[in-house]
Amino acid sequence: AAMRHLPYFCRGEVVKGFGRGSKELGIPTANFSDQVVESFPSDISTGVYYGWACVGNGDVHKMVLSVGWNPFYKNIKKSVETHIIHTFKEDFYGEILSVVIIGYIRSEKNFSSLEALISAIQEDIEEAKRQLDLPEHLKLKEDNFFHLPEGKPVNH
Ligand code: ADP
Ligand code: MG
Numbered sequence: 001a002a003m004r005h006l007p008y009f010c011r012g013e014v015v016k017g018f019g020r021g022s023k024e025l026g027i028p029t030a031n032f033s034d035q036v037v038e039s040f041p042s043d044i045s046t047g048v049y050y051g052w053a054c055v056g057n058g059d060v061h062k063m064v065l066s067v068g069w070n071p072f073y074k075n076i077k078k079s080v081e082t083h084i085i086h087t088f089k090e091d092f093y094g095e096i097l098s099v100v101i102i103g104y105i106r107s108e109k110n111f112s113s114l115e116a117l118i119s120a121i122q123e124d125i126e127e128a129k130r131q132l133d134l135p136e137h138l139k140l141k142e143d144n145f146f147h148l149p150e151g152k153p154v155n156h
Contacts (some may be wrong), residue, residue, distance in 0.1 A: 002104040006101060008041075008044075008052070010032075010098070011118060014093055016095065017029065030097055038140070045077065047104060048065070049065045049066070049104050050101075056092070061086040064082075064105070066081050069108075104142060
């Protein structure tokens with residue numbers, strides 16, 4: 001069920017998240033708006049995915065993306081958050097984030113400590129980097145999707 005919709009192309013505005021302190025952990029996650037999340041296939045599995053991302057018409061970078069349960073809505077709605085594997089000089093709230101979600105890494109888990117959570121995410125990032133260097137995944141980095149005018153959000 002996780003793979004059925006992949007690769008999945010999605011574009012939308014970056015909004016304020018839940019302030020869970022991802023940035024303080026060194027792993028900021030750019031959150032999509034509810035509207036974008038609602039446009040996702042309703043049966044997409046929660047968990048961690050890898051793919052490509054770009055902000056506005058900037059460069060395309062590797063990313064890890066999590067689909068999780070949204071605490072704002074008592075965990076009955078999903079949230080979609082992207083950690084771009086790149087160091088940005090500034091925040092980019094309000095900008096348009098384009099992503100292509102390519103593969104599934106793992107399901108959502110509960111961690112016994114913050115250290116365990118951080119090291120799991122670091123492993124996810126390493127796995128994403130390795131996967132995305134494969135020729136079949138590298139070619140999606142060059143996809144026309146990333147060169148389209150950013151005016152209209154598209155989901156398909
Ligand atoms: P929030 O709870 O508002 O989502 P985070 O701590 O998750 O706060 O930080 C996310 C914000 O950090 C993004 O919306 C973006 O503006 C900024 N940011 C800076 N660098 C990155 C990055 N490499 N990946 C994702 N977001 C980043
Ligand atoms: Mg976030």
